[in-house]
Amino acid sequence: MGTAKGPMLAGLSKEYIYAQIGHFISGRRSNIQMSPMAQGYTDPQLREPVAAYFAAQGKQPQLQLRGQRQPKSLAEQLYYQGDPTRDIPACFSCHGPAAVGGGPFPRLAGQQADYLGAQLVAWQKGERSGDPDNMMGTIANRLSGKDIQALASYLSSIR
Template sequence: MNKHLAISSLLTLFLVNHASAVEVPEAAQSCVVCHGAQGQGTSQGPKLAGLTSLYMNAQIEHFISGERKNVVMTLMAESLVDLNVRQQALAYYAEQGTAPELQKRGDTLVQSGAEKLYYQGDPHRSLPACYSCHGPSAVGGGPFPRLAGQQSSYLKDQLVAWQKKQRSGDPDNTMGHIASKLKDSEIQALADYLSAIQ
């Protein structure tokens, strides 16, 4: 009896995994291990669901050129030099995920320090409001990435990388200038705030 149950469980697991693999286009299947079948992110890689194709394509180019450094992602990016294959993978992940409830700037009651930085910035430190690029609901658009729902640890790591000049590739090093003015506590607060937006 236990033998049949074990075989049945293995068959069920295989069919579930096979069904998931079939839904993911072949061009995107190499991304699944780190970014998840629906781009939900894992402990190995950030959330891709809902990022724009334009933004993801720019990041692939940054990994290929060496502007962004990550051994695994550089290898993965180099495997996507065929632009037709790359566009299929990018289109798939861009279509995943749901948008958070749209917030309008005037409707937002700013309560925390992170919200204040996101919606108002800090003019005394020449810090622009994050929403001016990433949008009122942090969903980004065009060359600006979605931040809403991204893993807190990933957001924090990226802000620290901008701060330490370990990441580059945006026009005029805008994110480097912004991150350099943030305190460690503000980086953590922003990362936690943005990751909680669903």
């Protein structure tokens, strides 16, 4: 389980974890705790088993898929339908219907709300990068503070 300011690594894909450690090493991503820790994994032969270990700790969400019903909340609407009026795509199109991610897309289900909110704000401010074509930076800049809070709260509640 993650902390309020850190992610839950169990269930993230090996590729995603490996890439993020690389981003901490290169400085593309920064965190007071992780940046110095990542420096111990500059050798890919050390980084790969660490990424594989955490990915193997998979955590399945207890999410009931909702079929075609209308979303009950702002967060569900954004996650499953997006907001075409603001050119915000549905989050599930990359992170999956159960928010477990896969490949380059991280698991969001069950992450701490404070962590998720902080990451979206970091994308908005340009303090986080490393995704293809700055896709998340572009999307995050279209989200309001209310959107971020709603998404973070909703996604953290998925167990």
